[in-house]
Amino acid sequence: MNEHFKKASQHVSQNERLIFETSSPGKRAFDLPPLDVPAADAAKLLGRHHRREGVSDFPEVSEIEVLRHFTRLSTWNYAIDLGMYPLGSCTMKYNPRVNEFVARLDGIATEHPYQPQELSQGCLKIIKLLEDCLLEITGMDSITLQPAAGAQGELTGLLLIRAYLEKQGNPRKKVLIPDSAHGTNPATAVIAGYQVENIKSESHGQIDVEKLRDLVTEDVAALMITNPSTLGIFEPRIAEIADILHRKGALLYMDGANMNALTGITRPGDMGVDVMHLNLHKTFSTPHGGGGPGAGPVAMKKILEPFRPTPVLIEKDGGRLLLDANRPESIGRVKAFAGNFGVLVRALAYILAYGPGIRQATEDAVLNATYIRKNLEGVFELPYSLPSMHEVVFSDARQKQNGVNTMDIAKRLIDYGFHPYTTAFPLIVAGAMMIEPTESESKEECDLFIDAMKSIAHEAATNPQLVKTAPHTTRVGRLDEVGAARKPILRWKQAPARSEAAD
Ligand SMILES: *Cc1c(COP(=O)(O)O)cnc(C)c1O
Numbered sequence: 001m002n003e004h005f006k007k008a009s010q011h012v013s014q015n016e017r018l019i020f021e022t023s024s025p026g027k028r029a030f031d032l033p034p035l036d037v038p039a040a041d042a043a044k045l046l047g048r049h050h051r052r053e054g055v056s057d058f059p060e061v062s063e064i065e066v067l068r069h070f071t072r073l074s075t076w077n078y079a080i081d082l083g084m085y086p087l088g089s090c091t092m093k094y095n096p097r098v099n100e101f102v103a104r105l106d107g108i109a110t111e112h113p114y115q116p117q118e119l120s121q122g123c124l125k126i127i128k129l130l131e132d133c134l135l136e137i138t139g140m141d142s143i144t145l146q147p148a149a150g151a152q153g154e155l156t157g158l159l160l161i162r163a164y165l166e167k168q169g170n171p172r173k174k175v176l177i178p179d180s181a182h183g184t185n186p187a188t189a190v191i192a193g194y195q196v197e198n199i200k201s202e203s204h205g206q207i208d209v210e211k212l213r214d215l216v217t218e219d220v221a222a223l224m225i226t227n228p229s230t231l232g233i234f235e236p237r238i239a240e241i242a243d244i245l246h247r248k249g250a251l252l253y254m255d256g257a258n259m260n261a262l263t264g265i266t267r268p269g270d271m272g273v274d275v276m277h278l279n280l281h282k283t284f285s286t287p288h289g290g291g292g293p294g295a296g297p298v299a300m301k302k303i304l305e306p307f308r309p310t311p312v313l314i315e316k317d318g319g320r321l322l323l324d325a326n327r328p329e330s331i332g333r334v335k336a337f338a339g340n341f342g343v344l345v346r347a348l349a350y351i352l353a354y355g356p357g358i359r360q361a362t363e364d365a366v367l368n369a370t371y372i373r374k375n376l377e378g379v380f381e382l383p384y385s386l387p388s389m390h391e392v393v394f395s396d397a398r399q400k401q402n403g404v405n406t407m408d409i410a411k412r413l414i415d416y417g418f419h420p421y422t423t424a425f426p427l428i429v430a431g432a433m434m435i436e437p438t439e440s441e442s443k444e445e446c447d448l449f450i451d452a453m454k455s456i457a458h459e460a461a462t463n464p465q466l467v468k469t470a471p472h473t474t475r476v477g478r479l480d481e482v483g484a485a486r487k488p489i490l491r492w493k494q495a496p497a498r499s500e501a502a503d
Pocket of ligand 1: 151
């Protein structure tokens, strides 16, 4: 590679007014042909409720103005289609375009969930095939594809555990959660009605198995383990952990959002895991990051099968598929219809396109994370040194000495043409810098990222102010992230002078 090549340079990014400000009266993007039936008849046919008399202050612009407006706005943003998106835990991998093609096929995109099951055999077959693939990948016995996200999968999984234990006479009180688990895990346990007991990791970042032995009592319903953990570290004693729980009648829940580190290599079902969720929108490649849609299927062992959300897909003699709602022990429905079907289609397309080669995607994800780790090890602090799986967690400890923290470094990355990594998570690492390149990235892109990180480390040592005030090349500097999340303004409001009714 050219030694002087840098990913980012100055790039024309045009100013843009609001589309309301571009408006001028009478402009049209599109004109309907003149009405060829009497207006009164047309009005009657449409009915009063479907007609609008007018929309006040609707922008009036030409077609090319609309196109340019939104195209220009899109260039202000960062996207996986522009470059690496190393957001740890989020698995921002490339989403192959063939998935989109498949999801848009006639007969898939146009199916309606209310159409008779007899006419939906193709779609039900897609669901069945995906179920079979995911069971093979996870090594589990049974699955539901209904949950719409990882977090909803967790809740579904804990409700399965609760139903199972209740049937035995006692739902129990506690769920154990290591401090290296994903933040959604404790939230889920509380919503499912359990007390959370935190387990501190030992010094290498793994579960302290000896301590666990003491903590697992008859009060414990389950242990929720993220494996690999949010430190990117695999829990090698997981089979032993499962055994400790099972001996006391408790179950092992595995947060499988990080299955992109295991798929094709090892299977949670073989490790003694009783129930787990997958994040199809991460591991199995659906565009995400804007809040959905996603899918968080829950795979389980036989003991939990009777409690699966309804309806469940069953195969009749002759191969007919049927959605069966008659399951007296079920925890009930957790999502309308078949869940987010479009995401399921994309996941199946992705899995079938790879076939057994999916193992290499896993190996490449681990290789990329390890490559970045090896190249940055001397530059940033590495708090846990066990081998990295799909992601690596550094800390800002060295740069902190110059007053530069993980957020500053992440913001400075934007000036180098990269999306920031995940900052300040996992919580057990102060000033965490969590980097997940995914398998999608070439060595060249990883090298550019490594160069950028080294360059920022150099700046932090020689000109910390430059890093602390980054980004310098974006249209807006540092946003109020809490305000943006808690008080989002999602809709343009008229200036109060023009209308008092603005909300
Ligand atoms: C992303 C993630 C979740 C939550 O998944 P959502 O689909 O965002 O609800 C849970 N656990 C881990 C380890 C994750 O990475």
